[in-house]
Amino acid sequence: MPIVRTDNLGRTYRTGQIEVAALCMIDLAIEPGEFLAIVGPSGSGKTTLLNMIGALDSPSHGKIFFEEEDLTAARPARLAEIRLKKIGFVFQAYNLIPVLTAIENIEYVMLLQGWPEKKRREKAFALLKEVGLEGFANRRPADMSGGQQQRVAVARAIASEPKIVLADEPTANLDSKTGAALIDLMHELNQKKGVTFVFSTHDPMVMQRAQRLIRLKDGMIEA
Amino acid sequence: MSSFIKIAWRNIFRNWRRSLFTIAAISVGLAALIFIWGFMDGTNEQMIDNSTSYLSGHLQIHKKGFHKDMSIFFALDNPQAVLSKLPALKEIKNYAQRIEGQALFSAGEKTAGAVLVGVEPEKEIKVTTLWQAVKTGRYLEPADTSAIVIGSALAERLKISLGGEVAVLTQAADGSLGAAKYKVAGIYSTGTDTFDGVYAFITLPAAQDLYALWGRSTGIVMTAQNRSVVPRLKKSLAGELDSQRFEVLDWWALIPEIAMSFVLHEVSASIILTVVFLIVAIGILNTILMSVVERVREFGVMMALGTNGRQVVLLVILESILLGAVGILIGGGLGVLLTLLTGRTGLDFSRYGKAMEVMPGIGAVIYPIVRLDRLAFLAILIFFFAVLAAVYPAIKAARLKPVAAIRHMETV
Numbered sequence: 247m248p249i250v251r252t253d254n255l256g257r258t259y260r261t262g263q264i265e266v267a268a269l270c271m272i273d274l275a276i277e278p279g280e281f282l283a284i285v286g287p288s289g290s291g292k293t294t295l296l297n298m299i300g301a302l303d304s305p306s307h308g309k310i311f312f313e314e315e316d317l318t319a320a321r322p323a324r325l326a327e328i329r330l331k332k333i334g335f336v337f338q339a340y341n342l343i344p345v346l347t348a349i350e351n352i353e354y355v356m357l358l359q360g361w362p363e364k365k366r367r368e369k370a371f372a373l374l375k376e377v378g379l380e381g382f383a384n385r386r387p388a389d390m391s392g393g394q395q396q397r398v399a400v401a402r403a404i405a406s407e408p409k410i411v412l413a414d415e416p417t418a419n420l421d422s423k424t425g426a427a428l429i430d431l432m433h434e435l436n437q438k439k440g441v442t443f444v445f446s447t448h449d450p451m452v453m454q455r456a457q458r459l460i461r462l463k464d465g466m467i468e469a
Numbered sequence: 470m471s472s473f474i475k476i477a478w479r480n481i482f483r484n485w486r487r488s489l490f491t492i493a494a495i496s497v498g499l500a501a502l503i504f505i506w507g508f509m510d511g512t513n514e515q516m517i518d519n520s521t522s523y524l525s526g527h528l529q530i531h532k533k534g535f536h537k538d539m540s541i542f543f544a545l546d547n548p549q550a551v552l553s554k555l556p557a558l559k560e561i562k563n564y565a566q567r568i569e570g571q572a573l574f575s576a577g578e579k580t581a582g583a584v585l586v587g588v589e590p591e592k593e594i595k596v597t598t599l600w601q602a603v604k605t606g607r608y609l610e611p612a613d614t615s616a617i618v619i620g621s622a623l624a625e626r627l628k629i630s631l632g633g634e635v636a637v638l639t640q641a642a643d644g645s646l647g648a649a650k651y652k653v654a655g656i657y658s659t660g661t662d663t664f665d666g667v668y669a670f671i672t673l674p675a676a677q678d679l680y681a682l683w684g685r686s687t688g689i690v691m692t693a694q695n696r697s698v699v700p701r702l703k704k705s706l707a708g709e710l711d712s713q714r715f716e717v718l719d720w721w722a723l724i725p726e727i728a729m730s731f732v733l734h735e736v737s738a739s740i741i742l743t744v745v746f747l748i749v750a751i752g753i754l755n756t757i758l759m760s761v762v763e764r765v766r767e768f769g770v771m772m773a774l775g776t777n778g779r780q781v782v783l784l785v786i787l788e789s790i791l792l793g794a795v796g797i798l799i800g801g802g803l804g805v806l807l808t809l810l811t812g813r814t815g816l817d818f819s820r821y822g823k824a825m826e827v828m829p830g831i832g833a834v835i836y837p838i839v840r841l842d843r844l845a846f847l848a849i850l851i852f853f854f855a856v857l858a859a860v861y862p863a864i865k866a867a868r869l870k871p872v873a874a875i876r877h878m879e880t881v
Contacts, residue, residue, distance in 0.1 A: 302773055302872040323777050329871075330775020341770045341875065345483040346476075355774050357472050386483070402774075 247314060248275035249410050249442055250299050255308035257294050257465075268294040269465045272308070276410070276444060281436045283456035284446045291465040292446035293338075293414050299444065300333050300412045301325040313409070330358055334403030334441075336413035340395040342387040348398045349374060349383040355406040373401040377431060393424035400428065404435055410442040411435075417449050429455050473780065477787035487760050488792060491855075494756040495796025496803060498749030499851045503804025503844060504811075505745055507837035509738040511812065513731055514838055516831050517696070517720070522598040523659055524586075524668065525723040526690040527699050530706065533716045535687055536723070539584075541570045541642045541680050544687045551689060554709045560702040564691035565592035568676040572639035572647075574619075574669065576627040583623055584668050585637060587676020587686075596692050599657060599670070606631045606655035613672045617651035621658040622666030629653060635669075641681035649679050660832050696720075749851070754858045761785060761862035768866045769874025778867035785863035786856060793855035797848050805844065808837045 255272040258265050269291045276282060276299075284292045297303040298310055301317050310317045312328055320328070334355075335341075342351045349370050356366035374383055377397040387395050396416060403411045413432070417425030429452055435441050445452055453459060461468040481488045521527055529536075530551055535543035545551065548566055555564055568587035573580060590609040594600045600608035609618055617635055619627075629635060633653045641647035651671060658665055677683050693699050699719050706717045721728045768781050776784075819833035866874065 297872045300773070302875075303870055323779075326772065326775055326777035329773060335773055337770075337773075337875070341766075341773070343767060343770060345480050345767075350479075354771075357476075358775050358780075406775075 248277050248311075249313060250274075250276040250444075251311040251314070252298070253309040253311070255295075255298060255305050255310055257291075257298065257303070258306040267465050269298070269305075272467060274460060274467065276442065278409070278442055279436070279440050280442050280444070281433060281455070281457040282442075282444050282460065283453055283458070284444065284460045284462060285448060285453055286462035286468075287448060290462040292448075292462055294465075295462065296412050296414050296444065296446050299410075300335060301329050302335075330355065331406065332409045334406065334408040334411040336396065336399045336403050336411065336416045338415040338418050340387065340392065340399050340419075342395055342398055342402070344387050347384045347386050348379060348390065348394075351387070351398055352401045352405050355402060359406055369405065370401075373405055374398075377401045392419050393421070393428070396420060396424075396428055397431070400431060400435075404439070404441055408441070410444060413443065413445045415446055415449075417447065417452055422451065425449065426451060473784050473787055474791075477784055477791055480784075480788055481791055484760075487763075491753075491756045491760060491792045492796045492799060494749075494752045495793060495851060495855050496800030498752060499797060499800030499847060500804035500807060502742065502745055502749060502847050502851070503801070503839070504807050504837065506738065506742060506843050506847070507804075507808035507812070507839055508816070508835065509734060509741070510840055510843065511837040512831060512835050513734050515836060516727060516730060516734075519659070519661075519832065520724050520727045521692075521696075521720045523602070523664065524597060524599065525720050526596050527693045527696060527720050528703060528706065529688050529690045529718050529723055530710065531688040531716050531718070533712075533714055536716060536718055539569065539571065541568075541640060541682070541687065544568070544642060544680075544682050544685045545689075546685065548686045548689065551710065551715070555689070555691070558702065558705055558709075560693050560698045560705065562692045562694050563592065563595040564689055565589045565596045566673060566686035566689055567593075568673060568680055568682055568685075568687045570639055570676075570680055570687070572637045572669075574623070574627060575636045575638070576629040576633060579627045579629075581623060581626045581666075583619075583666070585639065585676065585679075586668055586670050587673045587680075588670055589673045596690055599659070602657040602659045603655040604658045606653065608655055609670060609672055611672065613654065614675050615649070615651050616654035617669055617671050618655040618657060619653060619669040620665030620667070621656050622662045623669060624653070624656050626666060631656060637669075637679065639679065641679070642685075643681040645681060647679040647681065649675070651675075746850075750854055750858075753851070753855055757789060757855065757858040758862050761859060761866060765866050765869070765874050766876075769869065769871050769876075772867075772869075772871040772874060781867040782860070782863045785859050785866070789856045789859035793852045796855065797852050800851070801844065801848055804847075805839050808839045812837045812839070 252272050252274050255269060257269040258267050272295060284295055286292055298305055305318060343354060346354060352370040352373055353366045356369065374380060377400055379394060379397055382390060382394060417428060420428060432443055433455055436443050447453060532543045532545050555561055566589055570585055572585040574583050591611050603618060609616055631653055634650055635653060636650050639647045693702050703717055703719050710717065771781060815834035815836050817834050
């Protein structure tokens with residue numbers, strides 16, 4: 247059973263009187279354990295597709311299924327629950343919660359899930375170690391570099407042991423060395439823990455590492 | 470819930486600058502409201518206390534019709550019968566008999582109409598405080614038979630000073646013309662010319678002689694244990710006395726100009742406080758609204774991570790509750806401190822002396838007071854407003870799609 251399946255998915259944005267089709271007739275299936283990249287030029291609809299898959303946005307038409315549950319029919323509270331329990335996010339702009347420290351950012355999702363304090367703290371420290379940021383537990387996002395913040399974001403994304411991690415151009419704001427190290431880290435997590443990763447990217451280095459590529463152009467999947 | 474309280478505290482502490490603005494808006498606003506209301510209450514209290522304590526007391530008993538005409542022919546026939554009922558009433562603090570009548574005063578070539586009041590000095594000083602306003606000479610003593618205490622404005626009109634002689638001419642109760650000469654033993658000054666120019670005081674026996682009211686008086690004046698029991702006491706007295714023969718009047722009826730001023734002050738206070746509250750409320754609303762709006766992206770991230778809308782609203786409300794509580798504590802403390810401090814030192818308006826004179830009973834120095842009921846009302850009002858001010862933007866933020874909030878495509 248695929249983790250995610252879309253059926254004629256489309257998303258249209260309205261700017262004043264003009265309607266712009268960001269996504270059109272998207273049919274795809276993502277299987278468990280995949281290390282998949284959605285690629286295409288800027289404006290091709292990569293981020294829009296990831297937002298749909300991640301239940302952050304709703305389609306204008308078509309359907310999207312998460313483990314065969316129809317997300318287009320789900321209420322906002324159910325979507326929040328799916329995001330909390332089954333999906334991890336890594337954003338292009340890191341999007342850590344600014345008032346929380348690195349360790350607290352990683353703990354946040356576990357806190358929402360109701361993990362006991364001791365257990366979530368231990369797990370957050372272990373993840374911080376895994377992403378190579380042992381000494382940064384009490385740093386707040388503003389006191390960390392972009393690469394460090396993105397590592398914390400990865401640790402946060404996998405903290406709740408989601409079914410799938412969605413990463414929107416995770417290396418876009420990083421230098422090539424830091425970007426490569428981050429992809430290595432995510433690949434390792436994919437291999438060792440079987441976490442499904444879906445990236446949006448136009449970074450050739452990331453494309454090279456992907457198991458499968460989905461190419462988007464003008465909001466449609468290229469044949 | 471406790472996790473969200475922790476996160477709310479962290480948000481408050483780690484965004485200390487934003488929190489400081491919100492707390493400042495709440496606390497300064499509350500302190501200002503407490504002080505303004507305290508000032509107005511102090512003005513009213515002073516006006517009522519001065520007016521009741523100088524002459525009227527809290528309640529008076531007369532023969533029915535006396536208050537309307539203030540005629541000597543409405544004197545109590547048997548004041549002892551009334552006096553005998555008073556010790557049983559626990560709400561009464563002190564009481565004294567009086568004779569009040571209008572008279573013509575003359576000294577040398579100057580004449581003036583005024584009210585001559587005969588008092589029992591040893592009892593009167595427990596009922597009223599006019600004796601404390603004697604600035605020159607002394608107040609009356611029980612044995613005085615030809616001593617008079619007059620107000621500074623009346624002394625001025627009669628061009629008379631301490632030790633001078635005043636002739637008084639009046640209508641006596643037996644139809645004769647009452648006339649007597651008194652020596653000025655003391656001159657009082659309350660600071661209110663309309664009072665100081667109207668009343669002169671002699672002892673009750675001297676007044677009984679002058680008005681031919683031996684063994685009688687025109688009224689009994691009393692103070693209650695405190696002003697709040699006056700309505701109850703009035704009811705008790707009315708129950709004890711025959712309403713066909715006696716009238717029981719509270720300070721509200723005795724000095725209607727003060728009652729009107731009180732009502733006017735309360736209305737003015739309501740208008741001023743409403744305007745100030747609106748200014749404060751807009752300040753608080755603006756601060757809280759901005760603090761929520763600038764965090765829409767943060768809420769979007771939280772929602773993307775699985776925080777649901779209700780939890781976002783809960784977090785914002787918790788933060789507002791905590792900020793509100795801190796603001797209320799600081800603002801309440803500041804407001805009370807400022808009011809108590811100025812209540813002790815007084816606010817001197819003597820440079821506006823002429824303007825103050827038009828307000829009866831109010832001296833040149835105002836002493837603001839703290840009333841717990843006002844304090845509680847304002848604290849609860851501001852607290853609920855601060856919390857409510859956060860609810861609307863929080864609900865708007867929570868209703869955004871996470872992607873819209875993260876991009877901050879929409880504003881709340």
